[in-house]
Amino acid sequence: MKTGDFINALVEDQGAKESPFGPKLGAQMAAALAVSLVIFFVFLGIRADFKSAITDPHVVFKFVFAASLGSSLLPLVVYALRPEFHLVPFLRWLALPILVLGGGVAFQLLTSPSEHWLSGMVGRFPVACLVNIPVLSIGPLVVLLMLLRSGAPTEPVLSGALAGAVSAGIAAFIYALHCPDDSALFVALWYSLAIGLVTVVGGMLGRYWLRW
Amino acid sequence: MKAIDEQADALGKLLQRANAGDAACYRLFLEKLAPLVRTLARRGIGFIGTPLADLEDAVQETLLAVHLKRHTWLEDQPIGPWIGAITRYKLIDLARKYGRRKEIELDETFELAAPEPEEPLLPEREMTRLLDSLNETQRTIVRSISINGVSIREVAGTMKMTEGAVRVALHRGLKALAEAYRRLEP
Numbered sequence: 001m002k003t004g005d006f007i008n009a010l011v012e013d014q015g016a017k018e019s020p021f022g023p024k025l026g027a028q029m030a031a032a033l034a035v036s037l038v039i040f041f042v043f044l045g046i047r048a049d050f051k052s053a054i055t056d057p058h059v060v061f062k063f064v065f066a067a068s069l070g071s072s073l074l075p076l077v078v079y080a081l082r083p084e085f086h087l088v089p090f091l092r093w094l095a096l097p098i099l100v101l102g103g104g105v106a107f108q109l110l111t112s113p114s115e116h117w118l119s120g121m122v123g124r125f126p127v128a129c130l131v132n133i134p135v136l137s138i139g140p141l142v143v144l145l146m147l148l149r150s151g152a153p154t155e156p157v158l159s160g161a162l163a164g165a166v167s168a169g170i171a172a173f174i175y176a177l178h179c180p181d182d183s184a185l186f187v188a189l190w191y192s193l194a195i196g197l198v199t200v201v202g203g204m205l206g207r208y209w210l211r212w
Numbered sequence: 213m214k215a216i217d218e219q220a221d222a223l224g225k226l227l228q229r230a231n232a233g234d235a236a237c238y239r240l241f242l243e244k245l246a247p248l249v250r251t252l253a254r255r256g257i258g259f260i261g262t263p264l265a266d267l268e269d270a271v272q273e274t275l276l277a278v279h280l281k282r283h284t285w286l287e288d289q290p291i292g293p294w295i296g297a298i299t300r301y302k303l304i305d306l307a308r309k310y311g312r313r314k315e316i317e318l319d320e321t322f323e324l325a326a327p328e329p330e331e332p333l334l335p336e337r338e339m340t341r342l343l344d345s346l347n348e349t350q351r352t353i354v355r356s357i358s359i360n361g362v363s364i365r366e367v368a369g370t371m372k373m374t375e376g377a378v379r380v381a382l383h384r385g386l387k388a389l390a391e392a393y394r395r396l397e398p
Contacts, residue, residue, distance in 0.1 A: 001358060004243075007275070008357055014230065152298065
């Protein structure tokens with residue numbers, strides 16, 4: 001087929017294209033959140049002492065950390081839809097959640113006696129953390145990967161990994177409503193591991209699913 | 213650099229009008245884009261010494277990618293980097309694929325023989341072969357619209373389908389072509 005002929009087909013296929021930046025994005029995100037929240041309320045539920053716990057800065061820290069991770073990287077996932085966008089220079093935005101985490105750990109070390117550090121870090125339910133955060137991140141991850149597929153990410157692995165990290169941030173925020181382990185050292189170890197796991201899975205999926 | 217900027221500017225205006233529904237502008241956009249991509253493919257990224265047919269495959273594949281991803285260009289952004297990024301992404305991918313082919317050897321005379329970015333007389337090979345991977349309806353539609361140059365309406369008439377159905381089949385066919393091309397093993 002000659003290129004001039006091939007262009008005929010492209011021109012006929014011109015019809016209106018839906019922008020991935022449109023209102024559908026909001027609806028998809030809402031659907032993803034709904035999936036995670038349903039899983040959360042069916043299998044986990046909000047911790048019984050939530051009302052008193054939420055006044056504890058250690059508990060608040062978990063939400064701040066999760067929110068800082070998700071909100072600092074979500075714009076990058078949206079940028080990744082554009083082929084000309086180079087993601088790597090923007091990875092410095094990761095400094096925000098890392099600083100928050102560092103601050104939380106410092107606060108923990110200052111406010112608790114050193115003999116509690118190890119028990120706080122190991123916590124009571126580390127396995128639950130490692131399972132629940134990835135499970136809760138499935139919905140958001142699928143939606144973000146679908147979103148990226150509708151765009152033109154030229155860095156598929158990194159884009160997928162970012163989608164994983166954002167999903168894990170969302171999942172960590174939801175899981176923090178349930179999680180009874182309140183030491184920032186627990187967050188630094190287990191939350192980070194769970195988030196890292198989802199990030200790696202996102203990158204692997206991106207490698208196969210986001211190429212075009 | 214100025215000439216390139218002006219060229220990009222013109223392409224941007226064309227695509228903007230094309231996105232607003234102007235088919236003639238879209239045709240012009242693609243026709244102006246093709247030689248640019250051809251030059252890039254010929255000069256760069258592992259394509260030197262590539263048989264003309266493979267080069268034209270790369271051009272068509274890149275045009276198809278631009279077509280399928282054209283909604284990711286934001287009209288308030290410069291179009292040059294956008295086109296460059298898509299072309300680069302496709303060409304690197306394709307060069308990797310062709311790089312493993314035995315038939316490709318560096319041919320010094322090649323560049324001297326054909327420096328103009330004009331469509332080679334030799335027809336490309338893969339796109340025709342890839343058409344066979346589509347289902348019959350898609351294949352007939354893509355073929356008649358491209359090679360025979362008929363419109364969607366005419367195809368709908370001869371195939372006894374609604375225009376909407378032809379439109380959908382054409383779009384799916386093109387997406388399937390891109391996918392098949394991507395999966396193509398050297």
